[in-house]
Amino acid sequence: MKKKIAVLTGAGMSAESGISTFRDSGGLWEQYPVEKVATPEGFAADPELVINFYNQRRKELLNTKPNQGHIGLAEMEKEFDMNIITQNIDNLHERAGSKNVIHLHGELMKVRSTRYPEIIYELSPEHPEIKLGDLCEEGFQLRPHIVWFGEAVPMINKAAKIANEADIFVIIGTSMNVYPAAGLLNYVNENTPVYLIDPKEVKTNRRNINIIKLGASEGVKELRRVLSEKE
Numbered sequence: 001m002k003k004k005i006a007v008l009t010g011a012g013m014s015a016e017s018g019i020s021t022f023r024d025s026g027g028l029w030e031q032y033p034v035e036k037v038a039t040p041e042g043f044a045a046d047p048e049l050v051i052n053f054y055n056q057r058r059k060e061l062l063n064t065k066p067n068q069g070h071i072g073l074a075e076m077e078k079e080f081d082m083n084i085i086t087q088n089i090d091n092l093h094e095r096a097g098s099k100n101v102i103h104l105h106g107e108l109m110k111v112r113s114t115r116y117p118e119i120i121y122e123l124s125p126e127h128p129e130i131k132l133g134d135l136c137e138e139g140f141q142l143r144p145h146i147v148w149f150g151e152a153v154p155m156i157n158k159a160a161k162i163a164n165e166a167d168i169f170v171i172i173g174t175s176m177n178v179y180p181a182a183g184l185l186n187y188v189n190e191n192t193p194v195y196l197i198d199p200k201e202v203k204t205n206r207r208n209i210n211i212i213k214l215g216a217s218e219g220v221k222e223l224r225r226v227l228s229e230k231e
Contacts, residue, residue, distance in 0.1 A: 002081040006166035007073060008184055009086045009093070012173020012198055013216045016067040019060065019090055038148045047141065048132050054144040058108055058128040061090050069172065069216030070096035072224060083166075085159045087174060087181050089146055102155050102162070104181050110145035113138060120145055156180045163187040170223065172197040173216050176204050195223055 011019075036042040037053045066074075074097035076082055083100045084093050089108040093101045109128070113119040113136035121142070123130070134142045147153055163169060164187040171194070176182040185206055188194060196202055197212045197219030210226075212219045 002079065003167040004081045004165055005076065005083070005168045005170060006162045006188075007082065007084045007170040007172060008163075008174060008181065009084060009088060009172045009216075010174025010178075010181075011088065012200075013069060013086070014064075014067070014088050014090055014092055015173065016069065016216055017064045017090075017092055019064055019088075019092075034149060038146070039150055040148055041150075043143060043148070047143075050144070051130060051132060054108065054146070055129040057089075058123065061108055062125050062128060064090075064092070066092040066096035067217050069220040070098070072217070072220035074098045076224065080168075083162045085162060085181075085184065087178060102159050104147070104153055104155055104159060106144070106146035108144070108146070111142045112136075112145045113140045114143050115140035153180055159184055160187045164189065166192055168193050168195070168227070170195045170197065171202070171204075172219065174198075174202075176202055195226075197223060 032053060036046065037050050043050045070092050073082065073084060073093070077099060082098065083102070084098050085102045085104060086093060087104050089103065089106050091107065091109055109123050111121050111123060111130050116136065116138055119136045119138065130142050132141070136142055163184045166188060169188045169192055171185070174181070176185070185194070185204060193210065194206060195210045195212060196204070197214060197216065199213055199215050212222050214222055
């Protein structure tokens with residue numbers, strides 16, 4: 001039986017790929033106030049601004065590639081039963097080859113109906129944009145398939161179950177400040193080893209965390225070395 005590893009990833013996972021982070025100095029929130037581009041109210045007030053904001057994010061994404069951290073995690077599927085829980089809306093985990101990825105905050109390359117959230121469409125790299133007036137099959141405007149601030153996080157219960165069943169729990173590149181994602185650590189069993197990969201200081205309420213103070217690519221490499229020694 002392969003050991004179960006659950007990996008929680010945040011913006012730091014994709015930073016080395018060149019994707020703009022939201023919270024860091026110079027990040028997207030400084031250029032675009034969160035209430036304008038990442039809330040239902042912002043979309044209601046100026047849907048065209050919001051649609052264009054995410055169109056631009058998709059163009060950026062299509063010009064990036066998975067980094068060695070993404071690739072390293074995908075390769076670990078040969079040795080472990082891997083589940084990735086990501087706060088990121090990019091598709092770099094999938095493009096690196098990871099099979100089991102849960103997106104807590106939605107997926108940039110998908111759009112959905114404003115009226116029927118279960119009607120979801122995947123955009124292609126050839127046609128990554130939507131515009132005002134693009135409708136779902138039921139006749140309602142399409143919107144980004146993103147969980148905005150103030151909206152429910154549909155995948156959180158599934159993620160909590162995965163965290164609870166993990167033999168090893170790994171955190172990569174997240175501040176552990178955004179809930180409910182940060183609360184997943186509370187579902188990890190007390191005797192389950194936890195590894196935290198981040199070049200910055202990250203505060204958690206859990207003792208006995210194995211800190212790997214490196215970026216995503218070097219950190220995943222070090223994690224694999226540590227885990228191979230324990231096998």
